[in-house]
Amino acid sequence: MTKNYLLEIGLEEMPAHVVTPSINQLAQKTAKFLKDNRISFSEIDKYSTPRRLAIIIKDIAEKQDDIDVKAKGPSKKIAQDDEGNWSKAAQGFARGQGMTPDDIFFEELKGVEYAYIQKHESGKDVSEVLKGMTEVIKSLTFPTRMRWGNYDFEYIRPIHWLVSLLDDEEISLKILDVESGRMTRGHRFLGEDVEIDSVRDYVEKLRSQFVIVDAKERKDLIRDQIQTIADDNDWVVDIDEDLLEEVNNLVEFPTTFHGTFDSKYLEIPEEVLITSMKDNQRYFYARSHDGKLEPDFIGVRNGNSEHIENVIQGNEKVLVARLEDADFFFKEDQKKSISDYVAKLKTVNFHVKIGTMYEKMQRVHQISEHLAGLFGLSESEKTDLLRASDIYKFDLVTNMVDEFPELQGVMGEKYASIMGESDGVAKAIREHYMPISSDGELPATSVGATLAIADKIDSLVTFYAVGLIPSGSNDPYALRRQAYGIIRILDANNWSMNLNDLQKFVVENLNVPAKLDLQANANDLNDFLIDRVKQLLNTTSVRNDIVDAVTSGSNIDPISMINTAKVLQKHVADVDFKSIMEALGRVVNLAAKADFKYSADLKMADSLFENPSEKELDKQVQAIYNSQSKDATNLYDQLASLKEVINSYFEENMIMDKNEDIKKNRLTQLVITNHLIAKLGDLSKIVVK
Incomplete structure (x- = not known):
């Protein structure tokens, strides 16, 4: 029962x-x-x-299920002496099981006899x-x-x-x-x-005591009551699920109500009104069927409908006070120019160990100019980008953002448009914060996407320069989120950005105080970004071994890693994938035996070639180098086409030849070939069956 x-x-x-x-x-x-x-x-x-x-x-x-337990004790030679008497070890074992030595029996395990006790444990009530x-x-x-x-x-x-x-x-x-x-x-x-x-x-x-203890029932009741109010007033209410969850966990007996505010406040930017209602007061806002914000709100009371008019009046009073403040801030902020606000940023710290917000914008201007060329932005886009990089943090010192910090970027866009900035500049100011979460919305414009990357790069390189590096779960400056945002934006735009080249640019060109050592943790920062590439790839269908392979190669361009991973995953089911990986893998393994590394001036001596396969491999490898293709699909196809000549090469040639000159020449050829293969990744990590 x-x-x-x-x-x-x-x-x-x-x-x-x-x-x-x-x-x-x-x-x-x-x-x-x-x-x-x-x-x-x-x-x-x-x-x-x-x-x-x-x-x-x-x-x-x-009751608990009854169980039969066979407990293992010491070996027989420890449990008994030569005359069969029980040792202290055996007695202690039996006592620990709540039994006596008479209950001990012996069984052999891997050629050794051990003491065992079989006991029955009746379940507790x-x-x-x-x-x-x-x-x-x-x-x-x-x-x-x-x-x-x-x-x-x-x-x-x-x-x-x-x-x-x-x-x-x-x-x-x-x-x-x-x-x-x-x-x-x-x-x-x-x-x-x-x-x-x-x-x-x-x-x-x-x-019966006005507590609806089932959270789902309570939430459904709130949802239905909101919809009833919306239907009665011919409104459209988009119920925010996060807000609904929060409100639901603030009440035990929900009753919804609706209040109003003067339509004059609709002249304030919509985002400010919504923030005041939703984020500050936990109200649901209403729209007309043509999408316009209504001067109305819906709240949820923790109680019944008695004296609901007093509740409505109280909530209206609180909201109007907030809207009055917002209206005042909105008008006051427009009395100053963008340049006034930018000048104020000279006294606002980005971080005490790094410098001011103004200095950050100067660095971001330099990074943005570099990225504009790298990403192929048009001249008009570059103009908007550089203007945006000079002012994009200005709204941080406005009254509105001081009162509503969650509107940073949003108010920057609004004020920039009002104060005559181009649409591209205004949008970039808002978009540079994106994404604001690991799966948040990405910038929609190239200018905004580039500024977002530049801003996040500056944060990463400067925090790493002063040793403020995430460790364990500790990441107070959200550097993981910012790094992941960079990778997501690069992926969405298919933009190439070699991390070593980026580090070189930063070290050689960024104007920073002497206290910032941009080279100090550069390799760690590269690894940090590559880990975010892994994070992105792990959300796809790409196999883990392929992810490990592409993020361990010589090509540390995030988009190349991502595209190469997708290409390799596409080919894993090919009938010749195994044989291709094995052929390329032989090159990788033997190239590792060389006591020298690849360099651009590494040369072979044609006169030391003894077999046709050496000449053919050299010919085909040089053709791939000369094609200068960065496309992952083309590179895979080109390397896959080497399979037959590689197999012939190893059939005809002894790599570790007794003649040292021939041996070095062949190792040189393999090192040069391996340099190409490494652009795909570390193929030794790919599991082939």
Whole structure:
């Protein structure tokens, strides 16, 4: 016969962003606890509000499964002396198993006899096992933790009550001075404490006290209420799922309402209005069917509809105060010029160890000019890029961005357009922040994409120059995100950017204070960027061994690595892929035996060729060098075409010839050929079957 078990952890209000991860963690750790303790169950239902984390374990077994255990002890020669008497080791082994030496038997394992004890363990009653749930509760981890009272124990918020019931039977738990029972708490303002008689009553008992404990039910209710308001007013409301999740975890009994604000505020940029409503007040905004923002908002109250008019008036008052500030900032900001704001950046630190924002923009101007030529931007695009690089951080010192930091870039675009900058410059100012997350939107314009790369390159090289390098999970300046953004933008535009050449340009051309050693961690920075290439490729269907191969070769251009990986993945199913890799791999392996490396002036002596295959390989390899093709598909096809001549080469020639001159000549030929192959990657890492 199975039962159901309820655990509820009652807390002070948790931050909204913690609720869902915490209930998921509680369910996962509970499932592991039950599995480790041999308790079967069918499923775990999750319930959560800002004040509680609760689970109901369905069809939980009445007791642990019985098990038969064969424990292995010391070898026979240690367990017994020559006369068959039990040693202290054997006695200790038996005692540790709760048995006596008479229960020991011997079995052979790999030619050696060992002592064993066979024992039967009867499962404990589930009510005994569930007392261990206190350890599950204590094991939960949170992004922030707090203490209370005189206790050293830390948790997301103070624990005020515990409910622990197996059907209708109380299972005793205790954490600090909080002992479990069957009393839970209703809505903080509308409800009362209520006794849970049985697990099956939990959801409805709380509903009677104005707590909808099922998070999905609560979210669906909010969504339906918003849609009803939208339909009644002929609005279009695009429900932001992140905002809905946040609001849902702020309330226990949701009631939606809508308020209005004066239409004069619609003259403020839409992004400011939306930020004020959505990010600051957690309101949903409304549009007309033709896409225009309406002077209305929808909020969610943690309570019922009583006195809702007072709630609406209060929320309108708060929002209007914010909009008044925004309107004032918007008008005041336009009284100064962009050059005024740029001058102020001379006193704003980018980082105390690196310099000011103004100095950063000067460096980004240099990098942008270099990248414009590298990426083939048109003259008009280059003009916009260089102008944008001179001013693109100006909005950081405006009143609006000071009040709404999340609008940096957005207000830069708005003010730049108002103050007469070209559309390309204005868009680039906004787009240079992109992507703002690992999978965020990328810049849509070439000017914005180039400025975004230049800005991120400057951040990377300067932080690395002063030793502020990410380690482990520590990345306070989001350098991983910025580096990944560079790789994503290069990939989206198919732009080539050799990392060694970039480092050379930076060291030779960037105007930086003497305290910035741009060469100090250059190799580490290259590796850091290549790791982001791996990260990108790991989101595709490219095999791991191919990813390792292309990121370990001589070509450290991210787009070449990415394109080469895709080409190799495309060919892995070819019938001749294995034989091609084996042929090229032989060159790689034998070239490694040379005691010299490739250089542009490395030459062979034709007079030392003894067989036709040497001349033919030289001819075909030189043809590939002369073609100067950077296309990954062409390079693969060209190298694949060498298979037959390579096979003939190794059939006809002894590489490690007794004649030292011939030996060196052949090794030279292989090193030159391997230099080409290395452009694909380290092919020794590719697994062929």
